[in-house]
Amino acid sequence: MTAPFDVLTPDLAMEAVREAFALDLEGIWIPYPSYVNRVYGLRTTEGRDFVAKFYRPGRWTTEAIREEHSFLAELAEAEIPVASPLADSEGDTLPALVLETGDGRETRYPFALFPRRGGRGFDAETDEDWLRLGRLAGRVHAVGARRPAEHRATFRPGLLTEYLRELEREGLPHPECRAEFFEAAEEARSILDPLLANARLLRIHGDFHRGNILDRPGEGLLLMDFDDMAMGPAVQDLWLLLPGPSDECAREFALILEGYEEFRPFDPRESALIEPLRFLRMIHYLAWQARQRRDSGFLRHFPDWGSRAFWIKETEDLKDQLRRVDSGR
Template sequence: MSDFCFAHLTPECILDAIESTGIYPESGLLPLNSYENRVFQFRADDNQRYVVKFYRPARWSEAQILEEHTFMAQLAAADIAVVAPLSINGKTLHQHMGFGFALFPSVGGRSFEVDNLDNLELLGQVLGRLHSQGAQSAFTHRPALNLSTHLQQPTQILQQSGLVKAPYQQQFFQIVKEITEICGSLYQPKAQIRLHGDCHAGNILATTDGLCLVDFDDCRQGPAIQDLWMMLSGDTQSRQVQLDALLSGYELYRAFDLKELALIEPLRAMRMIHYMAWLAERHQDPAFVGNFSWFATDKYWEQQLGYLQEQLLALQAPPLSLAFG
């Protein structure tokens, strides 16, 4: 089986896997929006709705997945709204035909409105509580968010892939080199805690009870600002107002080190390059073409060069500050 291939995950395999846990689907399998893993919603014979998640082979070790599950269980036990995996017969991670999978309760909700300052303040409260728990101990098996994992290794993947088109290759890797050098001097987090790791609007649900965080697949050690900066958009003044709203909620539960604001642009640059390498690693997956047909075209690399040039300027500018600090 290819490290990145779900070719053998047939509907029959999925149903057999679910039924091996003692849960019996009555409805069809509704695919949910996920490319990295395979995720389906269904209704079972107990009239409850569930979500089953099949982990992409070879991405995380069993110990790393279980560490994710343990973290989510700790958050849920602290009454922090997350969708934690169900424990069935004492296990949260199950195996079937070479695939690791987990079952979750299906939670409904509305999309998170990023441009609503009240929502941002509420999210700040959730993240302040989450980080208070995250700071109590460290991951043993999950990696940290660092220059190696998010800049150096991704650059090597892109160089070895042969996917960067010749007309753009020299300029592309020169800019990446300059960005890496600047990030090396700027990205020096003083403290790293357990994080959600991928806290964007798509991983937040607005429910009748408040906000609920989903998909901890990228949880890892890192600076607290990693779970905040993706909520900031627009011009400098807009981002300052958004940051104030987030921190007004966050600091009700945990102090925030304002020196971490200098990490925002390095983290943005790291995410950009890491994402390109993520795409390059998966371009041979049979499902790739339908989802990412635009990847590695001339237009794609031309656009990425423009984005990286803008990011280089952002790294050289003064860091974001509070609007009312």
């Protein structure tokens, strides 16, 4: 079976961008580290820098990607620093490249072009830094709460089970770990699902950690990479900012909430979701890796993924996280 990106070469990607956006590009491309999508840095002969993102075929529907673009446009209109996709020569932010794969089938690669926005990585060190992070999240959620997203992933009861079934269909994890792995996951699910059933959902970033935030002097904090935009509880974006488990970060979380509530209220009951959501993210990440493990680029970087030793460690990490989930009940 041909992996989704095996036929998409950088040269083909550059040509697609050149044609769609009528740009005179230099013949140099810079690959960005992304395993879900293919992302390239490009420069025009005039010295303007762009980032082209080719979305993984089949992961999102066209409607889901357009909801991401619409959310970005709303945030930009609200003067929240984000990188919004540019419209092509026909006014569309989501053109597509169609290529024939080795089995004779055609594969559609939607792509978008963004202005390259530089900045410094942001490490929160002072109280004001944590307040700034909370304010950024509050501003984003104030816009996100205006309307729902109908085609994005939703944090709902049963989501953890879907990821587990996906792993099970692939014959994962390793047989020696399988019973312990699924036993821990089922216990976590029994705690997570009732909490999600009562949570208020809104459009969230979904991957709101500090690696996706740049500090741009004179502009403020720039929020990047809305790939995981979803309908979820507000706390999903907030706990990802914490430097460790919730019981070790009470002060940082309080400062985040102080900044957040300058723009919208926070339901304190959502705090009970933090460690169950961390467990969910661990399972989600394993399912995400499983989908990509046949890609040559993934295997080069993670040659030991899926081994017996790998699954033993992952199972032990899940059991450790389950203990945190249990202790927070």
